Amino acid sequence: MLDNAKIKGKGLKSSDIKDGSVLTQSCNPKLQYAWDTGQAVGQYLDGLKDGKLVGKKCNGCNRIMIPPRMFCELCFKETGDWVELKDTGTVNTFSICYVNWDASRLPPGAKPHLPAVVEIDGASEGMGILHVLGEVDPKEIKIGMKVKAVWKPANERTGAITDIKYFKPYGG
Amino acid sequence: MGKEIRTKKWEGEIPVHYLYTYGLAGEKFFREIKDRGTFVATKCSKCNVTYVPPRIYCERCFAELGNYKDVGTKGTVETYTVCHESADGKKLSKPEIIAAVRLDGTDGGLVHRLSVADPSKVNIGMKVEAVFAEPAKRTGSINDILHFRPI
Amino acid sequence: MRRVAIVGAGITKFMRRAQETGKELSYEASKMALDSCGLTLKDIDMVTLGTAPDAFDGVHMKGEWLSDGAGGWRKPYIRNYVGGGTGVFAPIHGFFHVASGMADSCLVVCEEKMSSCHPHPQGAFKTIFDHTLEQPLNPTLIWIFALEMNRYMHTYGLTKKDIALVSVKNKRNALDHPSAQIPENLTVEDVLNSETLAWPVNRLDISPASDGAAAVVLMSEEKARKITDRPVWISGVGWNIDTAYWATKELCYPRYVEKAARQAYEMAGIKEPHKEIQVAEPYDPFSYKELHHMEGLLLCKKGEAPKLLADGVTQRTGNLPICPSGGALGVGNPIAATGLMKIIEIFLQLRGEAGKRQVPGNPKVGLAQAWGDLMQVGTVVVMKS
Numbered sequence: 062m063l064d065n066a067k068i069k070g071k072g073l074k075s076s077d078i079k080d081g082s083v084l085t086q087s088c089n090p091k092l093q094y095a096w097d098t099g100q101a102v103g104q105y106l107d108g109l110k111d112g113k114l115v116g117k118k119c120n121g122c123n124r125i126m127i128p129p130r131m132f133c134e135l136c137f138k139e140t141g142d143w144v145e146l147k148d149t150g151t152v153n154t155f156s157i158c159y160v161n162w163d164a165s166r167l168p169p170g171a172k173p174h175l176p177a178v179v180e181i182d183g184a185s186e187g188m189g190i191l192h193v194l195g196e197v198d199p200k201e202i203k204i205g206m207k208v209k210a211v212w213k214p215a216n217e218r219t220g221a222i223t224d225i226k227y228f229k230p231y232g233g
Numbered sequence: 234m235g236k237e238i239r240t241k242k243w244e245g246e247i248p249v250h251y252l253y254t255y256g257l258a259g260e261k262f263f264r265e266i267k268d269r270g271t272f273v274a275t276k277c278s279k280c281n282v283t284y285v286p287p288r289i290y291c292e293r294c295f296a297e298l299g300n301y302k303d304v305g306t307k308g309t310v311e312t313y314t315v316c317h318e319s320a321d322g323k324k325l326s327k328p329e330i331i332a333a334v335r336l337d338g339t340d341g342g343l344v345h346r347l348s349v350a351d352p353s354k355v356n357i358g359m360k361v362e363a364v365f366a367e368p369a370k371r372t373g374s375i376n377d378i379l380h381f382r383p384i
Numbered sequence: 385m386r387r388v389a390i391v392g393a394g395i396t397k398f399m400r401r402a403q404e405t406g407k408e409l410s411y412e413a414s415k416m417a418l419d420s421c422g423l424t425l426k427d428i429d430m431v432t433l434g435t436a437p438d439a440f441d442g443v444h445m446k447g448e449w450l451s452d453g454a455g456g457w458r459k460p461y462i463r464n465y466v467g468g469g470t471g472v473f474a475p476i477h478g479f480f481h482v483a484s485g486m487a488d489s490c491l492v493v494c495e496e497k498m499s500s501c502h503p504h505p506q507g508a509f510k511t512i513f514d515h516t517l518e519q520p521l522n523p524t525l526i527w528i529f530a531l532e533m534n535r536y537m538h539t540y541g542l543t544k545k546d547i548a549l550v551s552v553k554n555k556r557n558a559l560d561h562p563s564a565q566i567p568e569n570l571t572v573e574d575v576l577n578s579e580t581l582a583w584p585v586n587r588l589d590i591s592p593a594s595d596g597a598a599a600v601v602l603m604s605e606e607k608a609r610k611i612t613d614r615p616v617w618i619s620g621v622g623w624n625i626d627t628a629y630w631a632t633k634e635l636c637y638p639r640y641v642e643k644a645a646r647q648a649y650e651m652a653g654i655k656e657p658h659k660e661i662q663v664a665e666p667y668d669p670f671s672y673k674e675l676h677h678m679e680g681l682l683l684c685k686k687g688e689a690p691k692l693l694a695d696g697v698t699q700r701t702g703n704l705p706i707c708p709s710g711g712a713l714g715v716g717n718p719i720a721a722t723g724l725m726k727i728i729e730i731f732l733q734l735r736g737e738a739g740k741r742q743v744p745g746n747p748k749v750g751l752a753q754a755w756g757d758l759m760q761v762g763t764v765v766v767m768k769s
Binding site for chain 1: 393395396397398399400401402403404409412416419442503504506507510513515516517518520521522523524525526527530531532534535538561562563579580581582583584585595596627629631632633634635728732739
């Protein structure tokens with residue numbers, strides 16, 4: 062049924078656009094946002110400013126969740142107490158990345174980015190957060206490795222996930 | 234906890250921009266504007282509908298359309314509005330009149346500027362024609378049409 | 385609930401950048417689908433269109449904008465969207481229209497024009513990450529896949545070589561698909577030697593960004609039997625979503641795909657999928673995903689998919705052909721259109737009309753699956769001839 066002769070589609074090369082053999086129109090929308098942090102993430106960010114990681118407990122399923130939430134998505138009810146967590150954890154998975162968000166490559170020789178999912182000590186098992194690793198040779202990173210947060214100095218923290226610069230391996 | 238939240242908002246943006254092709258029909262439409270300063274249309278003879286801007290298909294019966302016809306540059310004001318603010322809400326120094334112009338002999342048209350300064354001189358039904366930028370300044374864009382003027 | 389059949393299909397070429405607008409791509413696929421079963425737009429009661437984020441095409445309210453090219457003029461028409469799961473959800477959505485009795489025929493169209501998005505369509509995914517807690521880390525889309533692939537490899541003791549075989553198989557299969565964007569004959573070494581983007585992901589582990597469209601015609605049993613003697617029935621549908629807190633999930637196993645699959649299998653009366661499913665098109669935007677999804681679809685035990693691949697079981701001539709079309713890796717990945725391309729592949733396979741891609745043995749039961757969002761959505765359709 063998929064008769065080759067009938068399948069349509071006029072593919073272009075990037076040169077067709079650059080040399081103007083095909084007309085185009087460009088658009089640069091300014092899409093800027095100011096998102097409310099809400100109660101849970103607001104407290105989480107305040108905690109980060111104070112050099113702490115905070116989670117929240119669900120009294121239904123007893124999970125201690127990070128990032129904290131005002132409601133548990135499993136039990137579908139309001140969560141309970143705030144819990145101060147440790148700033149250490151375990152590497153659940155990681156990558157060694159040589160590209161930017163827009164697919165452009167890092168300059169040759171530049172240090173790769175080291176994104177990781179870090180399961181935070183004090184939260185329930187499997188409660189990971191996305192962050193980056195640092196002060197570690199990419200070849201030495203192992204799933205299961207213990208890591209600790211390296212914080213910005215107090216006067217540079219603004220209430221952001223980047224108040225933690227990265228997680229680095231530690232003896233623990 | 235339960236104290237007042239200090240970090241109330243987070244700012245960010247969606248940092249992408251766009252480059253659109255005009256498509257098979259749009260390419261013809263804008264080439265004619267750029268090279269010859271005129272408008273072309275395609276017609277579905279089964280449904281008796283003439284599309285401007287032209288299309289490669291009839292939206293009603295799905296027939297394939299391919300014959301591009303020059304329909305000239307004259308039309309009639311179908312409706313119009315007088316704008317006092319720009320797209321991002323700033324006050325304009327003088328009001329801008331935007332009209333939906335039905336091109337003569339077609340079922341389509343364009344939304345564009347009218348070169349009339351005084352809103353009281355505009356009425357629905359008035360006859361207008363397109364005014365194009367000088368050929369050397371045209372790029373194959375809707376702004377190759379400077380505006381429509383009364384005739 | 386009435387029986388619903390797929391009776392016609394159409395597709396465009398999948399291209400890195402098409403000259404056609406999204407509307408024109410939609411028309412090309414939709415017209416071909418109608419022509420393939422001798423129908424006109426008048427014979428279509430309702431239309432559903434699936435397309436992924438507006439941010440790709442750069443058209444706000446994309447579904448409405450595409451509607452005239454998708455045959456939606458003055459018809460009951462709705463756009464559906466579940467990220468990468470869209471292409472297989474769209475026919476599920478169409479299924480609802482006909483099975484409910486509200487329509488006798490439904491045109492299902494899927495379209496994507498990713499080339500409009502600059503600097504690169506990948507950039508539109510920046511905002512799939514949580515805006516407050518993840519975007520400040522400057523993530524790229526590839527992170528999610530790399531992190532998941534690493535966890536999968538670690539859990540089952542796999543090497544990149546084990547997984548590279550998926551790219552080799554699918555890109556080779558795609559040489560026989562007329563819409564294919566980057567079919568090629570590769571070796572495992574080619575894949576391993578291609579540029580490392582985010583270890584463990586190499587460039588040839590990834591499907592390309594694409595422009596393209598696909599369409600199918602769905603009909604009620606009574607009407608379907610009047611126009612074809614080979615209807616392919618949608619016998620089971622399933623769809624499921626997992627938590628958006630993706631870093632709290634077990635990344636080595638797509639539980640949401642399993643849930644969607646179980647829903648579809650129950651409806652289709654399938655009790656032993658690994659025995660009863662004869663040909664399958666799981667979603668393969670990245671090479672390891674084909675294996676991940678095979679396990680989630682219960683086509684094999686957890687961690688067993690790489691062995692089936694290595695043993696040749698998933699080749700076209702094997703006992704369980706997987707992605708005979710060439711998949712997203714070989715044919716291309718215009719997100720929503722990809723899933724529908726997979727539906728169309730199973731439709732053709734079950735009719736014996738897949739030409740050079742036809743798997744032997746006269747398959748009668750097949751499935752297509754897609755996946756989407758931040759490791760969240762599973763959509764599954766089981767088809768029988």
